[in-house]
Amino acid sequence: xxxxxxxxxxxxxxxxxxxxxxxxxxxAIWEKAxxxxxxxxxxxxxxxxxxxxxxxALIGARNFKQFAISNVLAMLLQLALxxxxxxxxxxxxxxxxxxxxxxxxxxxxxxxxxxxxxxxLRFALPTVSGMAQLLGYGSRYYVASVGYMANTRIGLVLxxxxxxxxxxxxx
Numbered sequence: 400x401x402x403x404x405x406x407x408x409x410x411x412x413x414x415x416x417x418x419x420x421x422x423x424x425x426x427a428i429w430e431k432a433x434x435x436x437x438x439x440x441x442x443x444x445x446x447x448x449x450x451x452x453x454x455x456a457l458i459g460a461r462n463f464k465q466f467a468i469s470n471v472l473a474m475l476l477q478l479a480l481x482x483x484x485x486x487x488x489x490x491x492x493x494x495x496x497x498x499x500x501x502x503x504x505x506x507x508x509x510x511x512x513x514x515x516x517x518x519x520l521r522f523a524l525p526t527v528s529g530m531a532q533l534l535g536y537g538s539r540y541y542v543a544s545v546g547y548m549a550n551t552r553i554g555l556v557l558x559x560x561x562x563x564x565x566x567x568x569x570x
Contacts, residue, residue, distance in 0.1 A: 400514065402533050403452050405525035411445030418444075428559050431567060432492065439496045443503070450503045453510040460518040469506050469513070477502035492568050 418441040422429060429437065457466040477498045484494030514520040558570045 400453070400456055400520060401523045401525045402529035403456070404449060406530055406533055406537075407445060407449040407452060411448075414445060415441060431559055431564055436492050436496060439493060439500070443496065443500050446500065446507070447503055450507040450510070453507055453514070456514060457510060457518075460514065462513065462517060465510075465513045465517065469509050472509065473502045473506035476505055495568075 422434070422437060422441070454466055454469060457463075457469065480498035480501055481495055484490045484498050488494060490497065511520070554570075558567055562570065
């Protein structure tokens with residue numbers, strides 16, 4: 400987990416740097432959303448990825464019950480937050496994004512607590528050899544996952560090109 404989170408942190412720094420540079424380009428796609436919403440999603444992406452890795456760690460530890468509980472709790476928290484963020488405080492897209500960010504962070508904390516309490520997770524510093532092993536496995540896994548990710552995410556990209564801001568929000 401330490402190696403995994405260390406690699407995520409390094410990748411996040413690279414991805415956020417690249418994302419910030421891309422946001423400076425004069426692209427029509429950036430006009431479809433408020434800059435603060437784009438920044439919120441840019442900073443949220445690595446958090447989401449690390450959260451997914453922690454969920455996979457629960458699966459790897461064969462703790463399917465806690466994996467399911469974590470997912471359901473995250474969805475319920477997101478729903479509980481999105482209603483006041485949108486209806487009470489009228490935060491719009493940012494409110495929906497904030498509910499997602501908070502629910503994913505809460506699920507990540509829950510997953511770490513479960514991994515520590517039920518799976519024996521203890522604090523450890525990342526190691527170069529451990530990160531190298533993860534990179535080796537990840538590079539093999541990456542090839543297979545690119546097609547899957549492109550298939551499941553292409554809708555989001557296409558929506559940004561062809562729909563209005565309101566329609567994107569509904570999507």
